[in-house]
Amino acid sequence: MDIRQAVATRRSVRDFLDTPVDGALLRRVLAEALRAPSGGNVQPWHVHVVGGEKMAELKALMQRRHAESPAGEPIDYDIYPQNLWSPYRERRFQLGEAMYAELGIPREDRAARLHWFARNYQFFGAPVGMFFSIHRRMGPPQWSDLGMLMQTLMLLLRGEGLDSCPQEAWSVWPKTIGTFLEMPDEHMLFAGMSIGHANPDHPVNRLRATRAPLDEVARFLGI
Numbered sequence: 001m002d003i004r005q006a007v008a009t010r011r012s013v014r015d016f017l018d019t020p021v022d023g024a025l026l027r028r029v030l031a032e033a034l035r036a037p038s039g040g041n042v043q044p045w046h047v048h049v050v051g052g053e054k055m056a057e058l059k060a061l062m063q064r065r066h067a068e069s070p071a072g073e074p075i076d077y078d079i080y081p082q083n084l085w086s087p088y089r090e091r092r093f094q095l096g097e098a099m100y101a102e103l104g105i106p107r108e109d110r111a112a113r114l115h116w117f118a119r120n121y122q123f124f125g126a127p128v129g130m131f132f133s134i135h136r137r138m139g140p141p142q143w144s145d146l147g148m149l150m151q152t153l154m155l156l157l158r159g160e161g162l163d164s165c166p167q168e169a170w171s172v173w174p175k176t177i178g179t180f181l182e183m184p185d186e187h188m189l190f191a192g193m194s195i196g197h198a199n200p201d202h203p204v205n206r207l208r209a210t211r212a213p214l215d216e217v218a219r220f221l222g223i
Contacts, residue, residue, distance in 0.1 A: 072172030
């Protein structure tokens, strides 16, 4: 797949087929993704890949944990800034409304919306999940390095005909996931990722998030 095709067709898939994903392919793609840049080449990322019986175990665990504590656990970082302001607040709102419109879930049906959101913790039915963590002493520049690794990985997955969904939603379960993955205490969970083949028949996968026009986010000086 051409790199432009990979960029254009990458999307956050929220319903997957149960088609298996080859472990050897995942190892190769992840090894290639490790060519992502990082400041000073410190490579601050740590990755856990979960599938097979361990995935079934984790999904069952999360069903129990979410039933016990729907709000999750104390978080290590805020996914969004407090009192998100314009135009960022509107962009987030528009995405949520567009997704629930595809699902046919009205705004007033809060229970249905929460039930749908809980599918994050089942990896939207994907057969493979990844978790990305970083040492707690690392700062924002290294967080951006981790994001570049994730983006590189998602584009390479598209090149293999696979789909993905990056999920910061996992950050509300740092203790449960840290224990399950046997992560060192000094490592902080940043995000998860669902990986597999998109279900072409599910309405949520019709969603295409909009992007702000170029002249709204970029200035060209001297060119």
